[in-house]
Amino acid sequence: MSDKNTRAMAAPGIRKSKAEAVNAADTRELYKKREPIYPKLAHGKFRTVKWVVMAVTLGIYYLVPFLRWDRGPDAPDQAVLVDFAGRRFYFFFIEIWPQEVYYITGLLILAALALFLATALFGRVWCGYACPQTVWTDLFIWVERAFEGDRNARIKLDRSPMSFDKAWRKIGKHTVWLVIALATGGAWILYFHDAYDVIGNFFTGQAEPSSYLFAGILTFTTYTLAGTMREQVCTYMCPWPRIQAAMTDRDALNVTYRVDRGEPRGPHKKNESWDGRGDCIDCKQCVAVCPMGIDIRDGAQLECIQCALCIDACDDIMRKVDRPTGLITYETDDNVDRFQRGEKAVYKFIRPRTVVYGVAFAIVAAIMLAALLNRSELELNSQRDRNPNFVILSDGAVRNGYNLKVVNKANEPRTLTLSIEGDPQIETRLLGAADDAPMQLRVDADRTQDFVIYLTLPASAIDGARETFNFRVTDTRTGETATTPSMIVTGAE
Amino acid sequence: MSEHDQERERDAHSGTATTGHEWDGIKELDTPLPRWWLWVFYASIAWSVVYMIFMPAWPALPGLAGETDHTRGLRDHSERANVAQAIEELHASRASGFAALEGASIDQIENDPQLLGFVRAAGEAAFGDNCATCHGSGAQGAIGYPNLNDDVWLWGGTYEDIRTTLRYGIRSEHPDTRFSQMPSFGRDELLTGSEIADVADYVLSMSGRAGDVSAEALARGQETYDIQCASCHMPDGTGDRMQGAPNLTDQDWLYGSSREQVINIIHRGPYGVMPAWEGRLNEATIDALAAYVYLLGGGEEAEGAANGPTGR
Numbered sequence: 001m002s003d004k005n006t007r008a009m010a011a012p013g014i015r016k017s018k019a020e021a022v023n024a025a026d027t028r029e030l031y032k033k034r035e036p037i038y039p040k041l042a043h044g045k046f047r048t049v050k051w052v053v054m055a056v057t058l059g060i061y062y063l064v065p066f067l068r069w070d071r072g073p074d075a076p077d078q079a080v081l082v083d084f085a086g087r088r089f090y091f092f093f094i095e096i097w098p099q100e101v102y103y104i105t106g107l108l109i110l111a112a113l114a115l116f117l118a119t120a121l122f123g124r125v126w127c128g129y130a131c132p133q134t135v136w137t138d139l140f141i142w143v144e145r146a147f148e149g150d151r152n153a154r155i156k157l158d159r160s161p162m163s164f165d166k167a168w169r170k171i172g173k174h175t176v177w178l179v180i181a182l183a184t185g186g187a188w189i190l191y192f193h194d195a196y197d198v199i200g201n202f203f204t205g206q207a208e209p210s211s212y213l214f215a216g217i218l219t220f221t222t223y224t225l226a227g228t229m230r231e232q233v234c235t236y237m238c239p240w241p242r243i244q245a246a247m248t249d250r251d252a253l254n255v256t257y258r259v260d261r262g263e264p265r266g267p268h269k270k271n272e273s274w275d276g277r278g279d280c281i282d283c284k285q286c287v288a289v290c291p292m293g294i295d296i297r298d299g300a301q302l303e304c305i306q307c308a309l310c311i312d313a314c315d316d317i318m319r320k321v322d323r324p325t326g327l328i329t330y331e332t333d334d335n336v337d338r339f340q341r342g343e344k345a346v347y348k349f350i351r352p353r354t355v356v357y358g359v360a361f362a363i364v365a366a367i368m369l370a371a372l373l374n375r376s377e378l379e380l381n382s383q384r385d386r387n388p389n390f391v392i393l394s395d396g397a398v399r400n401g402y403n404l405k406v407v408n409k410a411n412e413p414r415t416l417t418l419s420i421e422g423d424p425q426i427e428t429r430l431l432g433a434a435d436d437a438p439m440q441l442r443v444d445a446d447r448t449q450d451f452v453i454y455l456t457l458p459a460s461a462i463d464g465a466r467e468t469f470n471f472r473v474t475d476t477r478t479g480e481t482a483t484t485p486s487m488i489v490t491g492a493e
Numbered sequence: 494m495s496e497h498d499q500e501r502e503r504d505a506h507s508g509t510a511t512t513g514h515e516w517d518g519i520k521e522l523d524t525p526l527p528r529w530w531l532w533v534f535y536a537s538i539a540w541s542v543v544y545m546i547f548m549p550a551w552p553a554l555p556g557l558a559g560e561t562d563h564t565r566g567l568r569d570h571s572e573r574a575n576v577a578q579a580i581e582e583l584h585a586s587r588a589s590g591f592a593a594l595e596g597a598s599i600d601q602i603e604n605d606p607q608l609l610g611f612v613r614a615a616g617e618a619a620f621g622d623n624c625a626t627c628h629g630s631g632a633q634g635a636i637g638y639p640n641l642n643d644d645v646w647l648w649g650g651t652y653e654d655i656r657t658t659l660r661y662g663i664r665s666e667h668p669d670t671r672f673s674q675m676p677s678f679g680r681d682e683l684l685t686g687s688e689i690a691d692v693a694d695y696v697l698s699m700s701g702r703a704g705d706v707s708a709e710a711l712a713r714g715q716e717t718y719d720i721q722c723a724s725c726h727m728p729d730g731t732g733d734r735m736q737g738a739p740n741l742t743d744q745d746w747l748y749g750s751s752r753e754q755v756i757n758i759i760h761r762g763p764y765g766v767m768p769a770w771e772g773r774l775n776e777a778t779i780d781a782l783a784a785y786v787y788l789l790g791g792g793e794e795a796e797g798a799a800n801g802p803t804g805r
Contacts, residue, residue, distance in 0.1 A: 031525050387631030391642040391790065394743035399642070399790055431788060432609050442606075450610070454790045 010283030011268040011321050017284040019151075023231055023293030023303055034232060036158065037293040039141055040151035040285070044312025053129045054138055062183070065190035069093070072411040074445050082192050088446075094372065097409065106368040113364060117357040119247040121349060122330070123254035127240065127305040133233050134305060136184070136226035140177055141291065147173040151288060177227045178219070185218030231292045234305055241302045250333040251348045255306040257286075257297040257328050260339035265297075268321060279323045286310035286328055296328055378414070379407035380473050380482040390489045396459030398490045404451040406473060406482075408443040415476045416441040418453070422469020425461040426488070429454045441473065455488055462490045590615065591777035594784070599652035599792065602784050609788075616785020619778050623770070632789055636749055637765055642789045645745040647737045650793035656783040662769035663737065670769060673725070673736040679760030684717065692717045693755040699730040699742045702750060 010016040021027055022035035041047075067079035069092055076083060081090040089096040089104070096103050118125050127134060147169045148154045157166055189198055189211040201207040202215070225233050234241060248254065257280075265280035280297070287295050289309045294301060296310045308330070315325040335345040385401035392398055408414050418439045420426050430439060431452040443449045457467065467490065472483040501510045504522055511520045526534075544550065548566040555562075590611035594602070602608050621630060627638045634640035639647065648658050648671050661669040678684040684692070694706045695714025703711070719728065725738040732740035739747060747765075748758045770779055786792075 031527075033528075385631070388629075388633035388640070388642055391633075391640065392744060393643050393791075394645050394740070394745050396744045401642075401790060429790070432603050432606055434604070449606075452613070452788075 008267055010281040011317075012270045014281065014283050014317060014320060016267070016282065017288040019284050019288035019290075021287050021290070021293055021295035021298070023235060024295055024298060025301065025303065026298075035293070037231060037291065038151040038154045039291040039309070040288040040313070041145060042289040042309040042312040042316075044315055046308035046312050050129060050138065050307065050309075054135050057130060057132075057135050058139070062187050065187065065195035071095070075411050076194060078194055080191060081194070084192060095409070097407075100375075103368065103372065106364060106371070109364050110361065110368065113357055113361040116247050117354060117361060119244055120249070120252055120351075120354050120357060123248055123252050124240075124244055124304075124306040127234065127244075128255075128307040131305075133225060133238070134307065136180075136222060137230050137291065139180065140226040140230075143176045143180070144173055147176070174227075177223055181219045181222035181227070182215070184222040185215040185220075188218045189215050231303070234292065235303050245302070249351075249353065251351055253330040253332055254300060255296065255304065255308050255311060255328065256331040256333070256336060257299070258326070258331065258336060258339065259297075259299075260336055261327055262297065274323065279318065279321075279327050281317070281321060283317055285313040285317055289313040300333070375409075376480075376482065377409040378416075378473070378475065378480045378482045379405075379409075380471060380484045381405040381407075382471050382484050382486045384486055384489070390491045392491065393456065397456050398459075398462060398488065398492075399454055399456040400488045402453050402455065402471075402486065404441075404453060404471065405448055406441060406443050406451065407448045408445065410445065412445050414443045416443060416473040417476055418451075419472045419474070420455070420469055421472055421483070423457065423461060423467055425458055426469065427456040427458070429456070440476075457488050457490060462492050465490060465492055587615065591781070594777055594780050597780075599784060599787055603788065612781050612784040613788065615778075615781040616788075619774070619782050620785055623774065624782070627767075632786065637747060637763070639747060640745075641786050642791055643745060644791045644793075645740070645743065646791070646793065647734065647739055647747075649734050650787075650791055651795040652783055652787050652792065653795060655786050655792075656779060658767070659779050659783055660769065660771040663767040664764060665766060665769040667769035667771065671737060673738065674764065675725070675738075675762045677760065677762035678721065680762070684721065684759075688713075688717050689756055689759045692722065692759060693752055696722075696730070696741050696755060697750070697752060700744060704752065 008016050017040075019040075022037060028035070064080050065078065068077045069079040069090070070077055071090070075088075075095075076086075076090060078090065079092050081088075083090065087098050094103075115126055144154070148157050157169065160166060186199075186202065189202070189207075192198075192214075193208070193211065198207055198211060202211060229237075261278060262280035263278040265278050265282045268274075268277075268281045284295075286297065287310075289312070290296070291307065291309070292303050292305055294303045296304065311326075311328045311330075314328040318325045318327055331345075332347070335347075338345060381404070383403045383405070385403070390398050390400055404418075406416065418430065418441055420428060428439065430441075431454075433440060441449075441451055466487045468485065468487040470483050470485050472481060474481045501513045501523070502520070503510055504520075507522065509522045509524055512523045514521065545564075546566065547568045548570050549561075549563050550566060551564045553562060553564050590608070593605070593608050594612065597605075597608065602612055620628075620632065624632070628634055628641055629638070632641040639645070644650070646654065648654060648663065658671060661667045661671060663671045664674075676683055679686065679689055691710050691714035693714070694703055695711050695718050697703045698706070698711055698714075718726075725736050726732050726741055727738075730741040732738045739745075746754070748754055748763060770782075774782070
């Protein structure tokens with residue numbers, strides 16, 4: 001592709017870029033060293049949107065650990081906290097215990113469905129705007145540009161022999177990268193311990209080894225994935241490009257080169273008529289700005305993350321040559337076909353696929369919400385002793401032992417009254433109960449506590465092999481109650 | 494690309510060089526290792542060097558590595574020392590629980606949730622190690638080995654009684670052991686077979702278990718009982734804990750409640766032995782065991798103590 005034309009003008013005043021789609025499937029070789037990509041800075045609405053999204057997502061990531069949320073004196077006041085030591089997950093007003101991890105599962109299902117829906121409607125918007133790999137790579141390229149200049153300057157710098165100028169630019173770039181990477185890894189650990197504590201402890205060597213380990217891992221991965229691997233992560237490591245092919249269809253809005261408008265492409269000479277030729281002047285600006293190193297004009301391809309920067313680049317050129325913008329634009333495959341047949345665009349946002357994703361999302365969200373709203377802060381479980389299964393006393397009465405687990409998810413201690421709903425002849429003996437309150441349980445705040453109770457059924461009351469009843473605990477103050485079924489095994493035939 | 498590479502034949506389909514050899518018409522492609530694989534391999538080699546510097550790695554020449562027979566590494570790591578330290582930490586973590594147990598009354602134990610939890614855990618572990626062989630893993634007992642869950646106690650069921658039994662044993666070799674002996678009425682020919690059968694019928698009748706027995710037989714049995722048995726088992730059959738003589742009127746039968754089993758035990762005379770645990774277990778463990786057994790549900794309040802917490 002290094003023929004003389006690459007140096008030619010694409011149109012009056014517009015040089016044709018020498019950019020090559022080095023990461024396109026046809027160009028790259030499996031055992032060849034990666035060819036560097038020097039994405040040129042694009043200007044336009046999508047670039048602006050991406051800057052905003054970057055600022056918002058990075059802002060959320062770095063600042064959320066510092067948000068506070070008052071949960072009372074006995075609980076942490078960090079709004080979002082994964083407390084492994086205390087085995088709790090806090091998210092603003094939500095507190096989740098380990099056995100309630102299904103809330104997380106539900107959240108992941110919701111996220112997946114939202115991703116499916118967004119992909120079915122708008123293509124790979126996740127990849128193009130919000131994926132951490134995209135955001136941090138974009139940030140790292142911004143740093144690279146700040147130190148080494150835009151595309152052509154960077155190419156020139158890389159080809160030039162080592163000099164003081166080259167050295168400080170490279171060192172500066174890698175230093176800032178490492179600082180960003182460290183801040184990324186450092187922010188990660190803030191989600192697992194109190195943010196203010198862990199920052200102080202981190203720099204005085206007092207933090208836990210796991211904090212240093214994960215900060216180190218995240219620093220390393222941020223530096224390598226966003227700094228040196230970049231598009232290779234998306235092309236080779238990420239499964240989503242493979243999966244998303246099943247999520248989009250011919251009615252999904254994808255970043256698309258309008259073949260109907262663009263072809264036949266070629267340089268445009270001054271005063272040449274636009275009739276009988278395409279709008280594409282083959283300036284290759286779309287390739288020059290592409291962070292993935294592909295040519296969007298080759299059509300939909302696995303490597304494309306649909307960041308829309310080529311739209312900005314092309315629109316810029318179209319304005320200069322006084323043609324309508326949108327040669328590269330968000331468009332559906334079917335519509336491009338329609339345009340080629342001279343028909344009008346048809347947008348089908350409501351399709352079986354989007355309806356199914358939307359309905360599934362709504363159902364799961366409703367279930368999650370209901371589960372969250374009905375979450376009980378008091379639970380009771382009982383386990384009957386099986387060894388021995390039952391004990392016959394000297395007077396022929398039968399006794400069973402039980403382990404009661406009382407779960408108090410409230411942030412204050414509770415006093416509970418235990419009652420047996422069943423045969424009134426059942427006699428109780430609760431271990432550790434006070435003399436004047438033989439059926440009272442005290443449970444600390446935010447704790448699960450075990451109690452042992454022995455129930456005795458007099459010989460005269462034994463009727464059958466087993467007798468069922470319910471344990472019930474009732475909060476003496478709030479009236480909250482929890483119950484669990486159990487039984488007495490008598491050993492009778 | 495070296496000159497050598499260019500001489501080799503290239504595969505038309507993949508463009509990859511062949512190894513240059515041919516086996517029965519088959520040529521092998523000289524596909525290079527993936528670069529990431531190579532880097533992982535090199536990184537592993539580098540890591541092994543780091544590892545050898547910091548961790549024990551090589552057998553050492555005598556005298557070069559102190560008392561060990563290998564290089565110590567900069568971290569001076571020893572898994573054996575770690576185990577010793579872990580055991581020490583375990584003992585230390587239990588020390589506070591055992592310290593709280595020392596001298597505590599059973600009421601104090603029961604009313605302190607933390608101590609109660611500790612006793613139940615420590616007692617259960619010690620029970621499993623030392624007692625379960627005879628008394629069963631759930632302390633449910635077996636023929637000849639008392640069930641410790643129920644309210645039947647041969648030698649007393651207060652915390653103090655249970656501790657004494659644990660410490661000195663029953664018919665053990667300890668000088669302070671609890672001791673008593675029921676004669677072997679049949680084997681030693683103290684009673685005839687028919688006398689034993691009559692006594693057995695009479696004893697079973699005390700708890701309403703007599704079968705189809707004539708009043709004369711019961712009268713004969715009672716006569717023999719009053720002479721031979723009443724001194725220990727008491728005239729009304731309620732037994733005597735001072736001698737470990739069981740209550741014969743209740744529903745609990747250590748050696749079985751069938752007529753044959755009762756006749757058999759009168760014939761041979763039981764001689765159940767429990768070892769003394771003093772000296773084999775430390776005091777704290779014996780305390781934990783006694784409290785554990787007491788709290789299995791059958792423990793008895795000491796004489797004169799307030800009634801225990803109960804919903805009866």
